[in-house]
Amino acid sequence: MADAALFAHPARLRAANWLRTFAALGVLIGTVAFLTLVFGRTGERIAVLMCVNVSAVVALAVFCGNTGIVSFGHGAFMALGAYLSGILTMPAGLQRSALPELPGWLAGHELSVLGALPFVLLAGAGFALLTGSAISRLVGASAAIATLGLLIIVHSIAVSAREFTRGSQTFYGVPRITDLTFVLMAAIVFVILARVYRESRWGLFVRAVRDDEDAATALGIAPRRARLAAWTLSGTLAVVAGALYGHILGAFSPASFYLGLVFAHVVMMIVGGMSSVGGAVVGVIAVTILQNTVRNLEGGITLGGVTLPEVFGLTTVSLGVAILLVIWFRPQGLVGGFELGPGAGAGLLRRIASRATEPPAPRPVSTETLKARGLSRAFAGVKAVTDVSFDVPAGRITGLIGPNGAGKSTLVNLITCQYDADTGSAEIEGVDLTGLPRHRIIDHRVARSFQNLRLFSGLTAFENVLVAALAAGNSRQRANAIALRELEAFDLGSIAAIRADNLPYGARKRLEIARALAQDPAILLLDEPAAGMNPAETDDLADRLIRIREDRRIGILLIDHDLRFVNRLCSHIVVMNRGEKIAEGTPEEVRGNPQVIEAYIGRGRVARAADAQTPQDQALAN
Numbered sequence: 001m002a003d004a005a006l007f008a009h010p011a012r013l014r015a016a017n018w019l020r021t022f023a024a025l026g027v028l029i030g031t032v033a034f035l036t037l038v039f040g041r042t043g044e045r046i047a048v049l050m051c052v053n054v055s056a057v058v059a060l061a062v063f064c065g066n067t068g069i070v071s072f073g074h075g076a077f078m079a080l081g082a083y084l085s086g087i088l089t090m091p092a093g094l095q096r097s098a099l100p101e102l103p104g105w106l107a108g109h110e111l112s113v114l115g116a117l118p119f120v121l122l123a124g125a126g127f128a129l130l131t132g133s134a135i136s137r138l139v140g141a142s143a144a145i146a147t148l149g150l151l152i153i154v155h156s157i158a159v160s161a162r163e164f165t166r167g168s169q170t171f172y173g174v175p176r177i178t179d180l181t182f183v184l185m186a187a188i189v190f191v192i193l194a195r196v197y198r199e200s201r202w203g204l205f206v207r208a209v210r211d212d213e214d215a216a217t218a219l220g221i222a223p224r225r226a227r228l229a230a231w232t233l234s235g236t237l238a239v240v241a242g243a244l245y246g247h248i249l250g251a252f253s254p255a256s257f258y259l260g261l262v263f264a265h266v267v268m269m270i271v272g273g274m275s276s277v278g279g280a281v282v283g284v285i286a287v288t289i290l291q292n293t294v295r296n297l298e299g300g301i302t303l304g305g306v307t308l309p310e311v312f313g314l315t316t317v318s319l320g321v322a323i324l325l326v327i328w329f330r331p332q333g334l335v336g337g338f339e340l341g342p343g344a345g346a347g348l349l350r351r352i353a354s355r356a357t358e359p360p361a362p363r364p365v366s367t368e369t370l371k372a373r374g375l376s377r378a379f380a381g382v383k384a385v386t387d388v389s390f391d392v393p394a395g396r397i398t399g400l401i402g403p404n405g406a407g408k409s410t411l412v413n414l415i416t417c418q419y420d421a422d423t424g425s426a427e428i429e430g431v432d433l434t435g436l437p438r439h440r441i442i443d444h445r446v447a448r449s450f451q452n453l454r455l456f457s458g459l460t461a462f463e464n465v466l467v468a469a470l471a472a473g474n475s476r477q478r479a480n481a482i483a484l485r486e487l488e489a490f491d492l493g494s495i496a497a498i499r500a501d502n503l504p505y506g507a508r509k510r511l512e513i514a515r516a517l518a519q520d521p522a523i524l525l526l527d528e529p530a531a532g533m534n535p536a537e538t539d540d541l542a543d544r545l546i547r548i549r550e551d552r553r554i555g556i557l558l559i560d561h562d563l564r565f566v567n568r569l570c571s572h573i574v575v576m577n578r579g580e581k582i583a584e585g586t587p588e589e590v591r592g593n594p595q596v597i598e599a600y601i602g603r604g605r606v607a608r609a610a611d612a613q614t615p616q617d618q619a620l621a622n
């Protein structure tokens with residue numbers, strides 16, 4: 001295997017990510033040991049609470065970090081877990097006095113904490129699915145506000161459902177967990193689950209949706225489903241964390257899970273860096289240390305003869321200050337921006353990569369032809385595309401050219417259902433693509449790139465391609481191999497571990513094509529793939545596209561303004577102007593077409609440029 005592929009090898013990247021997670025867990029275990037050894041019983045109590053907070057914040061970050069949506073609603077899940085586990089585990093005698101009106105089917109179970117866990121999990125998953133079906137429809141600020149709404153609703157229900165919760169009074173009699181090892185193990189399990197999910201198919205899908213919903217949908221990912229999966233897992237974990245928290249406290253009220261707790265958890269997540277699992281762990285540790293230090297100052301302290309007064313609320317203020325400082329100076333959090341270099345962990349993975357199998361051959365393409373027929377679309381009276389028909393057969397690169405605003409990108413958007421067509425169809429093997437849900441286009445082996453780069457900026461180059469291969473329905477193993485194949489084909493192996501937004505421009509353009517090809521399309525729609533490239537990069541891209549057409553026999557629709565590039569690649573060119581198809585044929589036929597010449601250089605200048613060879617030459621002649 002080529003050396004570049006060693007760097008890209010998925011096992012190596014995953015191992016490096018796991019190393020980071022283990023490092024964070026090492027810091028957690030080290031802090032727990034330090035607290036207990038140095039501060040005795042007090043330190044142990046802080047360590048127990050810290051471990052429960054790690055579980056809760058990791059649960060929160062499973063949703064927030066992967067979707068990019070901040071949730072204020074996880075206190076609702078924690079309350080559900082605490083009250084349910086409390087009811088199921090409470091001694092029967094105590095329960096009769098604390099909750100005399102509890103319905104019979106819930107009363108007197110006296111389960112152990114672990115015995116109650118399956119019921120807590122089940123209730124949590126059901127509640128998360130129910131609430132997620134609404135929240136997963138939303139993104140950004142509206143989603144965040146909806147989660148706040150959820151918190152408020154559940155808090156109000158907890159206050160009014162006295163027979164279950166004792167209302168706003170203290171809910172007591174919950175068996176207490178004091179075992180540090182138990183909560184530490186729970187925190188470690190949460191971290192590992194969150195890491196496994198993050199690297200899983202669904203974790204990658206939802207992170208792709210977070211970075212660019214349109215591009216993810218074009219690859220075949222259903223955004224709502226991806227967000228719902230993240231919410232359900234995150235909510236279920238939060239319910240368990242809430243149960244743990246309840247058993248640590250032993251007595252609590254609805255206020256214990258309200259804004260104060262939610263704010264503290266959001267601060268911990270943001271301070272550490274919400275986009276990484278390790279960030280959640282580090283954030284909890286940093287904020288716990290801060291909280292406990294400030295709490296000691298809150299009651300007033302004498303330092304070197306100077307007596308500081310008692311300042312009520314200093315701990316909360318310190319959280320506010322911490323979040324402001326992080327947002328100003330390190331928006332990605334304390335460890336959120338940690339970037340894998342191309343050389344990380346090479347020794348171990350060099351051995352793994354040497355056992356890698358040969359990359360799989362692309363799925364064969366037979367006679368698939370994309371047939372656009374009578375496509376039209378107007379935007380508020382502007383006719384962007386009017387009655388356009390043409391074919392993109394397999395094994396041919398078909399050019400689509402025209403001046404700015406001619407309707408080329410709109411045409412691609414109509415074929416891929418980014419826009420609904422007013423009239424017309426785009427058929428492949430007898431199936432009309434128009435009207436299909438956007439994420440189903442890839443089922444018919446049609447992939448695309450975008451005019452303006454639409455990479456998943458928070459994912460590495462490797463993950464960008466991997467997610468496309470997974471979304472096309474490949475198994476993990478095959479998707480890994482396909483991703484390696486495409487990175488190699490576009491000379492991107494050595495930068496596979498770099499986040500897409502840190503790549504140079506030319507590499508990003510190539511990566512977008514590699515991502516589309518990882519879906520093994522029969523038809524590939526490329527919208528200005530050479531835009532912004534220098535002549536050497538453009539020639540290199542042309543060579544690669546020619547090789548791909550020859551090796552894979554796929555059909556390519558190529559939009560570009562660089563007519564030299566188009567003429568070199570395309571045996572057939574379609575020309576549009578003002579939304580209409582004005583010419584179609586071989587490059588020679590198109591070149592000599594008066595309507596094309598006029599579209600490119602304007603009626604008055606046709607005569608002046610008549611001697612030039614190509615529309616581009618003619619344009620240059622002006």
Ligand SMILES: Nc1ncnc2c1ncn2[C@@H]1O[C@H](COP(=O)(O)OP(=O)(O)OP(=O)(O)O)[C@@H](O)[C@H]1O
Nearest residue numbers: 379382384402403404405406407408409410411451
């Ligand atoms: N979403 C939209 N809303 C309103 N008008 C739009 C929209 N998309 C495209 N248009 C309009 O449709 C026309 C065709 O635009 P389109 O982007 O398809 O042209 P193009 O040939 O791809 O141009 P360029 O080469 O500059 O990318 C333009 O007048 C444009 O303003």
